[in-house]
Amino acid sequence: MGDLVQHLINGLAAGTIYALVALGYTMVYGVLKLINFAHGDVMMVGTFGAYAVARALGRPAQTSLLGVAAIFLLAMGGCALLGLLIERFAYRPLREKPRLTALITAIGISFTLSYGFQLDFGPLPGAAPRAFPEIIPPREWFVFGDRTVVIWNWQVISLGIALLLMVALQALVYRSRFGRAMRAVSFDHRTAALMGIPVDRVIALTFMLGSALAAGAGILFAIKDTVVQPLMGLYVGLKAFVAAVIGGIGNVPGAVVGGLLLGLVEEFVVGYSSSSWRDAVAFSFLILVLLVRPSGLFGTVTAEKV
Amino acid sequence: MRTLPAVTTALVLLAIGCEKKSANPPAPTAAAPAAAAPTGDTILIGEVFSLTGGQATFGISSQHGIEMAVKEANAAGGVKGKKLETRVYDDQGKPEEAANAATRLVNQDHAVVILGEVASTNSIAMANVAQLAGVPMITPTSTNPKVTQIGDYISRVCFIDPFQGFVMAKFARENLKLNKVAVLRDLKSDYSTGLTDVFTRKFTEMGGKIVAVETYNQGDSDFRGQLTAIKRANPDGIYVPGYYSEVGVIARQARELGLAVPIMGGDGWDSEKLFELGGSAVEGHYFSNHYSSDDPSPRVQKFVAAYKAAYGAVPDALATLAYDAAGVAIEAMRRAPDLSGKSLRDAIAQTKEYPGVAGVITLDDRRNAVKPATILRVGKGKFEYVATINP
Numbered sequence: 001m002g003d004l005v006q007h008l009i010n011g012l013a014a015g016t017i018y019a020l021v022a023l024g025y026t027m028v029y030g031v032l033k034l035i036n037f038a039h040g041d042v043m044m045v046g047t048f049g050a051y052a053v054a055r056a057l058g059r060p061a062q063t064s065l066l067g068v069a070a071i072f073l074l075a076m077g078g079c080a081l082l083g084l085l086i087e088r089f090a091y092r093p094l095r096e097k098p099r100l101t102a103l104i105t106a107i108g109i110s111f112t113l114s115y116g117f118q119l120d121f122g123p124l125p126g127a128a129p130r131a132f133p134e135i136i137p138p139r140e141w142f143v144f145g146d147r148t149v150v151i152w153n154w155q156v157i158s159l160g161i162a163l164l165l166m167v168a169l170q171a172l173v174y175r176s177r178f179g180r181a182m183r184a185v186s187f188d189h190r191t192a193a194l195m196g197i198p199v200d201r202v203i204a205l206t207f208m209l210g211s212a213l214a215a216g217a218g219i220l221f222a223i224k225d226t227v228v229q230p231l232m233g234l235y236v237g238l239k240a241f242v243a244a245v246i247g248g249i250g251n252v253p254g255a256v257v258g259g260l261l262l263g264l265v266e267e268f269v270v271g272y273s274s275s276s277w278r279d280a281v282a283f284s285f286l287i288l289v290l291l292v293r294p295s296g297l298f299g300t301v302t303a304e305k306v
Numbered sequence: 307m308r309t310l311p312a313v314t315t316a317l318v319l320l321a322i323g324c325e326k327k328s329a330n331p332p333a334p335t336a337a338a339p340a341a342a343a344p345t346g347d348t349i350l351i352g353e354v355f356s357l358t359g360g361q362a363t364f365g366i367s368s369q370h371g372i373e374m375a376v377k378e379a380n381a382a383g384g385v386k387g388k389k390l391e392t393r394v395y396d397d398q399g400k401p402e403e404a405a406n407a408a409t410r411l412v413n414q415d416h417a418v419v420i421l422g423e424v425a426s427t428n429s430i431a432m433a434n435v436a437q438l439a440g441v442p443m444i445t446p447t448s449t450n451p452k453v454t455q456i457g458d459y460i461s462r463v464c465f466i467d468p469f470q471g472f473v474m475a476k477f478a479r480e481n482l483k484l485n486k487v488a489v490l491r492d493l494k495s496d497y498s499t500g501l502t503d504v505f506t507r508k509f510t511e512m513g514g515k516i517v518a519v520e521t522y523n524q525g526d527s528d529f530r531g532q533l534t535a536i537k538r539a540n541p542d543g544i545y546v547p548g549y550y551s552e553v554g555v556i557a558r559q560a561r562e563l564g565l566a567v568p569i570m571g572g573d574g575w576d577s578e579k580l581f582e583l584g585g586s587a588v589e590g591h592y593f594s595n596h597y598s599s600d601d602p603s604p605r606v607q608k609f610v611a612a613y614k615a616a617y618g619a620v621p622d623a624l625a626t627l628a629y630d631a632a633g634v635a636i637e638a639m640r641r642a643p644d645l646s647g648k649s650l651r652d653a654i655a656q657t658k659e660y661p662g663v664a665g666v667i668t669l670d671d672r673r674n675a676v677k678p679a680t681i682l683r684v685g686k687g688k689f690e691y692v693a694t695i696n697p
Contacts, residue, residue, distance in 0.1 A: 003538045006563070010530040111676045129551045133583045138562070147564040225527035227555050227583060235525055270531030274492055278531075 001147030007271040008264070013155055013224055015263020016162045020217035021240030023169060024210035024231075028058065030186045030250040031206045033099065037106040038086060038216055040237015041113035042079055043229060046215025047132070047222050048117065050075035054133045062135050071135060075219060076212040083211025087204050110234070112209035117230035127231040132222035153162055158220045166256055173252055182206060186250070242282065246289050250297025259295060348391040349384075349645065351376065351635065352417030354407040354432055356399035356423065363577070363623050364424040368446060369630030370617050371395055375636065385639045389624050397423065399429035408435040408443075412475075417441065418645045419635045424624060426450030426497070427635040435461045442638075442654055446631035447596070447624055447678055449573070450496060454673045459651050460531075461673035463631045463662060465697075467497060470572045471547070473594045473679040473695045475645045478543060479512040480692060482592075488518040488541040490532055490556065492548045496522065501547035501572050517541050522552065529556050533563050549574040554583025561587040568592060576623055581687055593690065596623040596688030597664035598680045600691035609663045623664065630662035655675060687693060 021043055024094040028036045053071045054062045061067045094102045118127040142151040174183055184192040185202045193199045219237065224226050239262060247258025262282060269281045289297060320592060340528040353372055355365030376390045384390055393415055395407035404423055411417040420436050423429045429448035436443035436456035445453055446463045449470070454460045478484045487509060492498035506516050518539035520532035533556070536544060544560070546553055546569055553575055560569065569591040576595055577644055599610050599620045609629065613621040619627075634657050639645060660667040663684035665677035678696045682689040 003534050006534045006537075007531065008321065010528075014528055085615060128579060130579075131554070131585070139417055142611060148493070150562070150564055194420075223554060227527045227551070229525075229551075231525060232527070270520075271535050275522065275532045279523075295386045 002145050003271070004269045005144070005149045007153060007267050009149070011264035011267030012260065013263070014159070014267060015243075015260035016159055017224065017236065017259075019241045019256045019259025020162055020165060020220065021164065021214060021236055022244040022259045023252065024217075025241055025244040026247070026249055026252060026255040027164055027173075027206055027210045027213075028168065029244070030205055031182060031189075032091070032095075032102075034091065034092050035104050035106065035249075036210070037103070037237070037241075038109035038113060040233035040240065041099040041110045042082060042086070042211045042233070042236075043157055043214035043218040043221075043236065044117065044233030045082060045113060046075045046211070047218035047228050047232065048230075049215065050219045050222065051080045051132055051228050054135055058134075063137055068135050072207075072216060072219060076215040079211040079215035080208035083207040083209075084204055086211075087207040091207075092200070093104045094135065094205075097194075110237075114227060114230050114234055127227055129227045131226050134222055134223075134230050154223050159225060161216070164212060164218060169209075169213065170252055175177045178202070178205065231259070239282070244285050245296055248293075248296025251296065251298040251300075252294055254298030263275070315472070317377065325632075327464065339399060348389050349639065350417045351390060351392045351632065352408075352411030352416055352420040353392055354392040354397050354404050354420065354422035354428075355394060356540050357394070357396040357426070358629065362399075364447075365396070366423060367625040368422075369532070370613070370629035371446070371625035371630075372632040374613060374633035375609075376412075376618060376628045379632075379636045385636060390636070392602070393417070397428060399425065399428070400605050404428040405431040405435050410433040412436065412439040412441050413541060417646075419444065419650060421446065421631050421635065421666065423448060426453055429453045430456065433457070436460065441653075442635075442651045444631045444635055444654065446627040449501070451674075456675070459647065460656070461646070461654055461657075461669055463634055463675045464627055464664075464679055465665050465679060467500035468504040468573075469697065470594045470679060471501040471506075471592050472508045473607060473681070474501075474545065474547075474570050474572065474592075475505045475508035475512060475514075477681050477693065478545070479509060479514055482512060482568060484542040484568075486515050486517045486539075486541045487545055488520070488536040488539055489516060489545045489547075490520045490522065490536065491546070492552070493521040495524055496572065497572075498547045502545070505545055505547070510564070520629070522548075524549070524552065526552065527555055528658045530561050530563060533565060533666045535561050535690050537563060544569045546570070547574065550577040550580040550583065554585075554588055555578050555585040556586045557591060571622065575684075576689075584637065584684075586686075589683050593682055593684070594695075595678065595682050598638050598682055598689065598691040600689070601680065601694075602691075604612055605661065606663055609631050620670050626664045630660075630664055630667065633662060634660055634667060638694060 006052060024039045028034055050071050053074045057067050086109055090105050091102055136154040139153045140150055141153045141156060181197045181202050184197055185199055189199050193284055243258035243262045244255045247254025265285050266278050266282050269278050310629060346536040355368050356362060357365045376392055380389050396695045397403035397407050407686055408420060411420055418475040420441060422432060426446045429445045430453055433453055435444055436457045442459050447464050449464055449467045454462055489502055491502045514569040516537050522529055522535060538627045546556055553571060557569055565694040575597045610621060636651060638653035642649040655669060655673055657667060657669045672674050676697055678694045680694055681691045681692045
């Protein structure tokens with residue numbers, strides 16, 4: 001029983017990260033119908049940015065409330081800028097080209113980032129894994145039974161931050177003027193332009209938002225799993241993409257549910273069958289969902305316009 | 307999905323990757339095509355290591371070790387009246403570059419012996435070239451059994467993977483008195499699988515029991531699922547024959563989940579990075595290694611002092627084994643009647659009780675070194691010497 005609860009906590013923690021990263025995939029897909037394969041690597045860059053800020057702040061400052069806020073805001077801001085640049089120089093010139101062109105470009109950006117960060121330029125990047133500073137010093141908050149289940153402060157705080165980001169995003173997309181513009185562009189960007197919506201600006205802002213979210217997810221990931229390395233975005237990005245597709249790509253609540261579901265499925269496969277089966281089962285789960293619901297759990301079926 | 311990007315990257319990297327080359331003193335001009343011929347007045351020792359990329363520290367340490375051995379030999383009058391010279395090529399940690407470098411050393415530079423690599427995959431790539439060309443090759447630190455099976459020109463001065471599994475099984479059973487051990491291994495790594503197989507067999511033979519076997523993939527960073535499952539099996543210890551990049555995080559998460567049992571591993575743990583990644587969670591765990599700079603024997607302490615004076619750092623196992631590899635090669639050159647590939651090969655194969663820093667080296671009939679292993683305990687910011695286990 002105890003280990004069942006523990007597995008549940010582990011799975012939720014992993015799923016939260018998938019969900020946050022999946023949100024970025026889903027938003028960009030919703031607006032552009034582009035699978036932004038560089039998204040995971042933007043997350044990696046954000047994590048390295050946070051690592052640099054935390055190191056610059058030093059030991060006592062990085063754990064203070066103000067310090068943690070600065071780490072999050074600076075990393076997320078930096079990533080928003082990176083998202084803006086990627087959109088402006090890599091995707092915008094290709095917007096009217098066949099969709100495959102943009103997809104290949106996305107893969108190219110992904111590699112440029114993940115392998116570029118393995119080069120040694122000064123102190124920051126480099127291929128060797130490094131430990132993310134403990135910006136939330138671990139403390140046991142809840143201990144059950146004879147230490148069969150332990151819940152740590154950062155687990156609760158991370159979940160809180162993740163939920164906050166998700167709710168804020170949901171409000172932004174469905175309750176704000178910008179969100180309405182975003183949904184209009186997603187529906188049909190030519191018509192939206194005719195209605196006076198600045199399509200370029202909306203798309204750029206969507207990218208910035210998604211990238212900032214990725215940075216936030218990256219920091220939570222680094223708090224959870226300690227290690228920061230240039231290839232981390234490839235693994236997490238792939239899983240989050242699966243999560244987004246399971247939930248129905250383009251759908252905000254779908255990404256969250258898909259992420260949490262994938263995290264739990266993986267955890268229970270490891271816990272109760274064999275750990276070697278984890279990835280096989282995760283991807284079979286995707287196939288199964290797509291067989292039953294081709295547009296994902298929350299996706300709406302759209303008729304192909306001819 | 308995964309192979310396509312991998313292939314694309316390989317192509318891109320191949321296209322942009324320029325060959326890095328660095329020559330040791332006396333530095334020949336970079337453009338000079340013809341290097342020391344075997345009949346010249348110097349003897350060339352070729353080296354191939356990864357001096358850039360993720361394993362750069364491995365290559366740089368190894369290069370230092372060899373440099374030291376060669377300097378000492380030259381100070382003692384060289385070999386057969388000639389000075390020794392080294393030339394090192396960077397393979398960027400890639401097997402195809404290692405093979406290129408070996409080809410260059412054999413065909414263009416006419417090295418009499420080749421030393422390298424650290425990673426077994428790269429050593430195998432080099433060994434195929436060396437064997438075909440009939441140039442003896444000694445690998446200082448590649449522990450996969452396959453390396454010396456390439457052919458009779460290839461030998462090594464370290465023990466092989468299965469031995470480490472045996473050593474840790476013996477230590478776990480006899481010194482730590484463990485009865486129930488869980489295994490957490492790297493699913494795709496030959497190294498991890500090799501160690502696990504032997505550990506499992508020996509530990510069971512000695513009366514212990516393996517209570518859980520879990521796996522992970524290199525690059526994973528969340529091991530909580532596996533560790534929670536291991537915790538359910540209630541072991542006295544966990545065997546994790548992986549690399550420091552994952553082991554540090556595993557130790558952290560084991561402690562987080564309340565698994566307070568010793569974790570054991572192999573030489574893949576040997577890196578300063580282990581302390582950074584694992585923090586205080588790695589303290590008190592054990593791993594098998596080639597040598598310890600804490601070993602009180604005078605041979606080790608003399609080497610450590612000399613190395614510190616030259617490079618300002620404590621020599622790791624890689625530097626030490628590279629020093630020994632160069633030592634074995636030089637001693638074989640002195641014994642060999644001439645420096646042809648064949649005579650040198652025979653001289654190296656006859657190495658007996660060579661007093662290496664990382665243990666006395668005798669090569670067996672498969673050209674593997676038969677020597678003891680050291681057990682180290684992870685302490686506060688350093689590895690502490692615990693015991694020496696004989697074969």
